[in-house]
Amino acid sequence: MHLPAFLVVFFTVFVAELGDKTQLATMLYAADERHGKWMVFGAAAAALVTTSALGVVAGAWLGQQVSPRTMSWVAGSGFIGIGLWTILRA
Numbered sequence: 056m057h058l059p060a061f062l063v064v065f066f067t068v069f070v071a072e073l074g075d076k077t078q079l080a081t082m083l084y085a086a087d088e089r090h091g092k093w094m095v096f097g098a099a100a101a102a103l104v105t106t107s108a109l110g111v112v113a114g115a116w117l118g119q120q121v122s123p124r125t126m127s128w129v130a131g132s133g134f135i136g137i138g139l140w141t142i143l144r145a
Contacts, residue, residue: 072103081099084099
């Protein structure tokens with residue numbers, strides 16, 4: 056394993072997930088007395104692992120079809136577009 060790359064991916068995803076709607080939904084489930092905390096943790100962890108696996112599979116396939124530079128431009132443009140749309144709607 057290449058530790059520097061692992062740490063970059065880990066911290067990028069970790070920071071991106073902090074305070075997002077997924078974390079907020081998980082906190083709401085954990086706050087509900089009817090749901091066991093370990094069940095909520097297990098379900099949330101399984102969901103995040105599954106979506107990450109889908110991202111890896113899709114990224115590997117896209118990486119064979121489209122250049123990484125093009126994917127970076129599309130992803131960056133998408134984030135900028137969402138940011139502008141969010142600001143304009145506020």
